[in-house]
Amino acid sequence: MARGQLRIYLGAAPGVGKTFTMLEEAHRRRERGTDVVVGFVETHGRRHTAQMIGDLEVVPRRQVAYRGATFEEMDVDAILARRPEVAIVDELAHTNVPGSRNAKRWQDIQELLDAGVTVLSTVNIQHLESLNDVVRQITGVVQHETVPDEVARRAEQVELVDMTPEALRRRMAHGNIYEPDKVDAALGNYFRVGNLTALRELALLWLADKVDEQLDRYRAEHRIGGTWETRERVVVALTGGPEGDTLIRRAARVASRGKGSELLAVHVSRSDGLAGADPALLARQRLLVESLGGTYHQVIGSDVPKALLDFARGVNATQLVLGASRRGRLAQIFSAGIGVTTTARSGTIDVHLVTHEEIGQGRRRPLLTGQAVLPRSRRIAGFALAVIGLPLLTVVLGTVRGDLALASDILFYLVWVILVALVGGLWPAVLTAVAGSLLLDYYFTPPTQRFTIAEGEHLLSLLIFLIIAVAVSAVVDVAARRTREAAQASADASTLATVAGSVLRGDRPLPALLERLRETFGLESVTLLERRPDAPPSPDRPHDPSWRIAATVGGRPCAAPGEGATDVPIDDELALVLRGHPLPAADRRIVEAFAAQAALALRQGRLAQEAAAARPLAEADRMRTALLAAVSHDLRTPLASAKAAVTSLRGHDVAFSDDDRDELLATADESLDKLARLVANLLDMSRLQAGVIGVALAEIGLEDAVPRALDELGPHARAVRVHIPPELPAVQADPALLERVLVNLIGNALRFSPPDRPPEVAAREQDGAVRLRVTDHGPGIPEDAREHMFQPFQRLGDRDNHNGVGLGLALSRGLAEAMSGTLTPDTTPGGGLTMVLTLPSAEVREVTAPDETTATEAADRAIVQRLRRRTTER
Template identity: 30%
Template sequence: MTMNPVWGSEKMEQRPNPDAILKQIEEEKVIKEKGKLKIFFGYAAGVGKTYAMLEAAHAAKKAGLDVVVGYIEPHTRPDTLALLEGLCQLPPLEIPYKGITLREFDLDGAIKRKPRLILVDELAHTNAENCRHRKRYQDIQELLRAGIDVYTTVNVQHLESLNDIVASITGVVVRERIPDDVFDDADQVELVDVEPEDLIKRLNEGKIYKYKQAKKALGNFFQQDNLVALREIALRRTADRVNKISEKNKPWMKNSNYYTDEHILICLSSSPSNAKVIRTAARMASAFHGMFTAVYVETSQTKTLSKFDQQRLADNLRLAEQMGAKIVNVFGDDIAQQIAGYAKLAGVSKIVLGRSQQRRHLLFSSQSFADKLTQLAPNLDIYIIPESAEEKKKPYQSIKGGQPARGFSLLDSLKALGILVVCTALGLWLRSLGFTESNIIMVYILGVLVTALCTKSKSYSLISSIISVLAFNFFFTVPRFSFNAYEAGYPVTFVIMFLVAFITSTLTMKVKQQAFQSAAKAYRTEILLETSQKLQKERTIDGIIREAAGQMTKLLDRPVVFYTPDKKNKLIPSIFGTQEGEDTSVYINEEEQAVAEWVYKNNKHAGATTSTLPGAKCLYLAVRNKEQALAVAGVVLNSDMLESFEKSLLIAMLSECALALEKQVLNEKKNEIALKAQQEQLRANLLRAISHDLRTPLTSISGNASVLMQNGSHMEETQKNKIYTDIFDDSMWLINLVENLLSVTRIDNGTMNIQMQAELLEEVITEALHHINRKSTDHTIQVELEDEFLMGKMDSRLIVQVFINIIDNAIKYTQKGSCIRIIGKKKGKYLYIEIEDDGPGIGREEQEKLFDMFYTANNERGDSRRGLGLGLALCKSIITAHGGNIGVKENSPHGTIFYFTLPAEEVIIHE
């Protein structure tokens, strides 16, 4: 019985019907603004949640808010109860239950009172049976929808996701729980915290529970270790909630430079100090629990790095991977701009750099890398790591064979010289034709542009610009063949000529470099897209490995060895990309396979150019998901090294391969599970059908045999013959059933050999009619063939079985005296056979399921045996195996027609 709330201490009267109340609530004015929820969160009882909530309520009341205490759990804590004074309290709802009176929160009274703020203790409480909602948090959700702000309390052990963890720590399974989204969606969560030692002290002083209850609690839940663990969980859960709110807000902050989580970024290089930068950034990322990314900016000069710098870059790259960094490759000559752009897109909060040496020139000093990065990304924190004394001594330069690398080459020098000679010769020819000096200047500028396009170093553009000015002065100004100039304007002409030539050549070099970088980006995108498309098309593990290895060979132009596990988890090698006649035993042997097995078991990289088993001929990379290695890819390196661009592409391709392999493995497991389920279902159906339908013929056989054994000598011959006939019929039914079972199994498993040969249809039908049910004498069977020489390509013994099953089916389900017609004709390249009867027919819904295994129509039979539903399923399997079709349709005016097709065979008549 529900009670109607009344203010004061009077006994509550009977409440109206809940449906009427709900209707009344729905008819009220819709509240536009939803109420706000504040949760006072703790790790155990007694930390002061209710006390903090009541203090906050007094502060809200002083601020002028209408505050009502909806429900406070009865406590024996004087300090807490004292805070109720001065606050308006909503009388509890009293509900009689099994001889006692339960006190619950009065939801309807609260909505009717409609305060601005209401206090409802114990968010995870389970309401009494007669309440509207089963859980108190549902009451609070309704209050929020009504526009009422709510203060409530809850402990960490009541959160659904933490229930198992708390139970494993304390040994207590908490029954009252709330969904995590109730906690995460709260507008405010205030963590009420107290030291575990102080909480135990409160408990001993009787401020939380009475003496006996407190003593029991100290021996169970309120142990020091439990409280420390629960406190840690509560702190972490509060922080997790803040992170989740941050993730929800990020879509609204895409164009903002404000970050709440830490993302540390470093720039990879071949600098000696880069290793220290990597280690420092890794420690920062660990301390801040943030992401760690290492970016390598590939410039146009990357391919000119010496082997020494390439080795040091590879070492730094390997160190960053070991420290848990995510490796990212970007392209561009302006390194600071590339770093700043990536940092903004990836949400980087801190950048760690090594101290760069500022280049000083005669009249000015260039801007340092850190200063330029600060201008491009002013909202990022940039940390400069100083070099150690040992690192300062190391020369930072490109080294080849121990000598400084030069920007000149003989081939480029000959190209530049040849272009200058051609331009001079062309200028002399134009001068002889009467062209002005401005035309000859344009020829030299064109020559400088061609030099910039044909050479690799910027120095050639500068030198070519200077020599072009000198050559023009020497050959084409008066006095000729000297570096003097009589006219006063020539010096200005020379300066302008030099500036135009140099600027245009510099721009040409930049365009060429940008074209190279764009081509590299396009190539990377193309090969990754092509790899993804090819892997998605494959439906087998071998096909995925073959396509992945083909793409790797295309990228690296090196042989690739793939190791894939078999069913016994033994690695099987396959090599791709080798030349015909090449000795593959160098790459596939016991030593190399041992390295691959180590990589597979440990899910890490090893082999050539690594610090693990570096003596191997190949670099072995794990094709892995988050949990384990799915395969191992080996790239033949010998003494060479992979470039950072190639390695980043290779890792991306292997990630695509891992996703494809994982998907295929899951699909195979799914298919295996589905097949097992199908087999189990088939087995269950077969056992159920056999146990039910074989009982009747077996009982009949055993019963008739028993009658013959006991009373055979006293029976008349006619009675004996009848019993013999019944035993024979039941035995033949069982034999046909077993034959059908065996045939279906053999065809489905592919173990039956179908011997196709030309057969006369008339002979096959005649053979079938000799083996049909003996009750066929009660029916009229007619055979109508379009041609007596109709021949088909078939296995006659199986097609005989098809005719027997369909004709027996017609005999069983039609009345005595019915007519069964067998019609045969030729349609194109197939024989078309119909077996029709004039029985009661089969409904359309049943026709669709008629060829399913174990399906039997609802037609009543003339005997007590129902059949297993295997005969027509067997017919479908046989006809399908012959390449034909089978179906059923209605006969006019009544009855059923079964039809099927078989490949026709031409009749050859020899004269």
């Protein structure tokens, strides 16, 4: 069975017409003979949207009971049984009521698609997971319902339903989106012109990325290698040389000329892994590319122009930036060079050859200098073999001269040349070859004892010997150099891997990096210096006031670059200074790579510190937003009821009977009680968070505390079943706070219990404590969400964030801990939630703590313990 296709109508904000457009498409498809049904369409009370459904077949919704209320959800089973060709399913990011077989509607849609049903759906840009934080930053509104970007990106078609901010605000003002009483608030908050403009740009950019993916997939499927200039993509080629900074900045200027252009830097590594670039320079250039908004890439290839163009065509690049050749004029005569070759093969890609200060300076290969060549001792040994060995070989061959022909003598000398090349390298071998040819001519080529050759064949043999000897010497020398380079590269890679491992395993990357660097090279100290803000550049000298220490390990730190044995400039603002012994050139290259990583670690550490400092502010802002959203409802409702009752009583236009008057007074009294409880909860929560709530501990029996809590909850609490053994000992608690906790716990249980199965309250003694269990038989709460429900201003399972403050459980746990107790959730057998309140037994407290003479002292100790625990958790 073929899988169904998903078509998404994407909007920048509510009200742009996504559902209306989707229904128009549904009518068009039905007119073409397609079997179309409406699985779920949310009209939000909009008259035009409801009319647009028209005579489309609507699959009845499924009724779901949750926490004493009934909700409507899409009936997936009914749609699958109906098996239409196309199903209309609104609101892709919708969260299903707990108890549904899928948590999110997009998962329901996946089932329909797997069954071969094509689905038309809608989503707003603020519901995409990757943009959730961005939208909250722009609008100040937290979107709790999100859909993974991958779900939307896998859709076969995504259509943008667009509308200008001014047109959308006019539609809002005409009452076509929200009810008239909500229009002014919406226009002044979420639907401001700036917000709508930013959301519109986000939608356009996200859709552009989606289109890019589709285009790349199309070009790959049809094997299209040419460049399609749909968007400017500038690729800059880096060799790892000092000219890289110039090329990157030039490429960035080229990319900045077009809106939405991309900058990509690429370095082609040779496939033999030996002729590499300077890793320190590449690391710094990578940081520069990323700071300019580009991306860094590395590919491997033996043919550099081919690898470079393959990468450029693979990313659909339109322009390629190369540096002019650093080779000398003589080298350019024998080879056109990478720049000229790439330009000749580039095809439709524009190539920019950028001039720089390194032109004509030649290629400097660090691995062929310093420690990369053969050591001095081996070169001396090679010359010694040449000087001592050749006379000895000549004497030996002279003694057996009658038994060997000239060709055999030449082979013996050739073997000796190869031996010298293996030991001493090229120049001792060349000396051996020249000296050997002269000795062959003088002692073994007729006429002997003279530097003359009688036969041309002998002359040719000596010339061939000399050529072969020099060629073999060069090959052996190159092989020895390559071996040395490979060993050096292996050592460098091992050092880098060790340092990287220590950094990854450590909690403090920058000190770990510097300490590993100090240990690796046996240094006294390693210091990362940072130029002070607004400090003018000055010559490096000891105690330069323009520098300050950003990080240091080891012994005495360096206060300025001039104080160390080795200093490695990182950029204009940072420098790495090493105190101890000077480093050779090869080791300095590795240190430069570490210096670049140290700069990155420093900046990342500071970003992490700034994020940590901003986290409490963000949390406070989140709490403030949630509090305002929730309290605005809970304050407004009782205030409105009380005001309506009092206003009615004060009016003279209506004559109320005594019963009506009593009912109005009761309504006002009940509303004010709700308001008082809300304010008390808020004050108690603030005192709890500040650690200053007063606790007066006393002995109290649960058989007295539970009935008082039930009386406060009113007549509907009479159905609660209470099981408290008469022999249960009293608890040590604050009577008023205990009553508050019980009211909150039993009130929650009543709210979520079905009418035919009321809550139960039971208590028993266990391990020197009294455990009171408040059990309901409602829908329950998943284990992974139970700790979340104890956070202030959280209401799990609510379909919006305007349904209560959500302080009950958070306040109850805080009050229980203030009384040296605990409050934990448990699962009710058969379904539901059980809250377990554990309090210390008064009898055990008398036996084990006779020195605790006052309840106030016990309360103080409980508060101190709770504050210490909170500090430890932080």
